[in-house]
Amino acid sequence: MKLILKIWRQENAKSAGKMVSYPIDGIEGDMSFLEMLDVLNEELVAKGEDPVEFDHDCREGICGSCSLQINGEPHGPDKLITTCQLHMRSFNDGDTIVIEPFRANAFPVVKDLIVDRTSFDRIQQAGGYVSVNTSGNTIDANSIPVNKHDADDSFAAATCIGCGACVAACKNASAMLFTSAKVSQYALLPQGQVEATDRVMNMVRQMDLEGFGNCTNTGACEIECPKGISLENIARMNREYLSASTKG
């Protein structure tokens, strides 16, 4: 199929960017979206032009590297997948596809479609862990049974890949879904209880410091999350935060 790609090009963090149109031909439905960009880049390299830079690594939907706002939606029109899992069969011959970087002040553009998501790392560093030494001298793994539903919910929250689609989709560029997923993972397990108060306070403080917007419960994050992380996690974090505030 033939397509027209409108892609954000930006030399580096400091320079101004602009949308550039690229016609492309010979795209097959079995190609992934990133393989389609590979084809474009091969053509650009052949012409001696700079290829379009974009983040990608595992190309199987788990590393969270790939991003891209495609036709106004993070990871494109299909749900519950990342851009690398989006296949060109979701588009039609003659389509124009608008490709932009994830936009948020907390995700500054590095180059072209690459953004800096280290703000997410800093939120995790503020408290997204259990303070246990890695000596291996802990209690036996089976000494504390965990209710299966809690374990499953905890796992579901923990499947977050940190891609930032929640922020990109949110009209307020809020990172509540991301932050709450980590808070929830630990809040649902006995191991996470000891530090629950400090964890939620510190992580929320860091989230606010990074300049993300506030949650207005539009639910866009949940719909666009490639892992289907539930809004319930945000409610749980709000609850944890309120209870922590009264203790703090």
Added chain:
Amino acid sequence: MGGFLKSSIAKKVAMALSGLFLVLFLLQHFTINLTSVISEDLFNELSHFMGTNFLVQAILQPVLIFGVIFHFVMGFVLEAKNRGARNIKYVKYNGSANSSWMSRNMIYSGLVVLAFLALHFYDFWVPEIVHKYVESHPEDASRYYGELVAKFQDPIRVAAYCLSFVFLSLHLLHGFSSSFQSMGWNNKYAKGVRGITVAYAIIIPLGFIFIALFHYINNL
């Protein structure tokens, strides 16, 4: 309190609580207004009570005014912060793919409601205060019904009134259930709550519209 309200979540919770308070007030306001359709005397009686009771006037009324002002000031603060979180906008943003119009446009539905409130204050509250406290007229327990009916004679005012309540409905459709989420209440009952909030968001504004049209048509 100031320290607490610095965090994003605390602001949201405050927004939710003030919103819920206004939802309760709205229900009470609606109940009294509805009596105007049923019985002139009952309406006058209730209005007289509200207008002269010390607790209502000296405590509930300031709390209400504070609640209204707090809700919209906080709304503006949050909106400004949220807009500021994405300085470079998307060329293409397909919001309808993942969220409702109501949820994305609370500021606009809120602004319409705010404009209406200004009109409402100008229509009822200001004359009321002037009547009672500035000009210090003696209380006439039967005046309320007449004042109400008089206001609904102007078709333009009635139309503005109805339109505002449509926006209030849109505001409530997202805001009411959203406040539960903000306060951390999202569990197996949430779906049921959502149903109740949607019903409220449609029935109450429709009821207000009905009352306005009732008096307008009744006095044609």
Added chain:
Amino acid sequence: MSVLESKIPEGPLKDKWTKHKNDINLVNPANKRNIDIIVVGTGLAGGAAAATLAELGYNVKTFCYQDSPRRAHSIAAQGGINASKNYQGDGDSDYRLFYDTVKGGDYRSREANVYRLAEVSGNIIDQCVAQGVPFAREYGGYLDNRSFGGVLVSRTFYAKGQTGQQLLLGAYSAMNRQINRGKIQTFNRHEMMDLVLVDGKARGIIARDMITGEIQRHSAHAVVLASGGYGNVFFLSTNAMGSNVMAAWRAHRRGAYFANPCYTQIHPTCIPVSGDHQSKLTLMSESLRNDGRIWVPKKKEDAIAIREGKKKPTELSEEERDYYLERRYPSFGNLVPRDVASRAAKERCDAGFGVNKTGQAVFLDFASAIKRYGKEAAFSAGQKNPSEAEIIKLGKEAVEAKYGNLFQMYEKITDQNPYETPMMIFPAVHYTMGGLWVDYNLQTTIPGCYAAGEANFSDHGANRLGASALMQGLADGYFVLPYTIGDYLSGDIKTGKIPTDSPEFEAAEKDVRGKIERLMNAGGKYSVDTYHKKLGKIMWDKCGMARNEQGLKEAIEEIKALREDFWKNVKVTGTADSKNAELEKAGRVADFLELGELFAKDALHRNESCGGHFREEYQTEEGEALRDDENFRYVAAWEYKGQPSDAALHKEELIFNNIELKTRSYK
């Protein structure tokens, strides 16, 4: 004395590790504050090592090419992690895990290392649970297990099909704790370009900031390489696009021996190649073989009809199907080890029974599992006479609960619904057992340079069993390296900070700059990917699932010629002092072009078949691998001598005192 001193402690197998820990030197806590360690790679091994070293008190600097440590490719591991907990009471023990691993590796691994791995495996699970890793649990609240290929017990712990993700995020959270304490400094989007040796010891690295292009010098008292495997030498593999051998290869060029490069694992259950545009292959977890049955049509006509779309697989009756693994290996059936399953699939496809358009695929069928689970679920729900439709509905739900994310992934890629029609799979390059040679302490032949995880060669022999990579990565990172490295560093407590303005750093930086300049200024005819794809094709055709002398000799010549052409004609766009994906790829492919040749050379010299290394000349009448323990019971460690063809072979003899060497049988 050979330069290859394995430093295996004396004494009985069971006591070696404990004794060794008691014997080695320690660094006191106050002195640890004065010692710097560089960790390259932040996957399971690197992340775990960085966290533990920092926790012990060392100053750690981590480097990864990704934008966050959390994205290292360990995250893509799906199926699970082994541990000899024996929670199922099915007779598991440290010895059995040790035995299975050595046997699974076709007796080409070091006994002492593997036993240590088995010994600490239980601790890994304890540790991860304490960290809040949400493993799958049974209704009673206790941890659940599943089975994997090549073993007869259920010892695999898992978190749906995302075990690697959960374990990596666990290690990343342990890192975050130390980053927050200021004990780890992270250098993300930085690539190690060279290893710096001062007085023969590893004392730092040259790194490139991938955003600014800045070439940086970083010094340390020791360098840990945990940079993963080199499967991307095949271009198409299940590795991440960025996975590369640069760190390990640079160390090799500086004197670290590279061991057993030809031991490559071809994973049997991957989604088949769909066309020339393909950039990578996607694995379908081995755990699927717990419940999926692998088959091809019995009759060639049926295979051809399916290929041409004239017949559907579901139309074939049981009698018309050849469940070839169950037929050939009745006792292990679909759960034979990976190398065996892969070769069997290749054998059927080569014989003309392959099923997708290209004829390079076999079926992985869940129909009977769906029925079995459906019946169980109906029974548990008290339904005595469930209808067929009811059984299938319940069965699909059960299968979804177990493998939902994998099925969804399959459907997204292939546009076929695996609940309704069997999956199509084919083997693909997945893991490399070879890597930097290390002694019992995980130290390479360069003092102060350590290698952990997939980057070293140590534990899996010629073939890795499923769910053992995660175990090894975390064992190395959490429990082995942080102790053994202290023995070396105890000699460095008075050294003080290593200066970066020494002539050695100067020279290394100059080398790196020179190489980048050559790449930027090469002929500019063909893109980097062109070369990478060509290399991949040579590797897959001639060094892939089956190898022979002639093919390997050709491969060596072809890779050499391709490498020369690369340096003459490669085209790298952009500039060296900015974010430049083409330059990054070029540097990596340059190293693959050297490694590929050494790989072929190693495969050519090993005149036997073992594990993932299958030489067509050496097989039994039934087509099974034929080992030569007399002549090849050794680790081949190659010393760099300027050109891959000149590499010098060093042998570390493998001594088996606790296991009898047998022909591996899964029949």
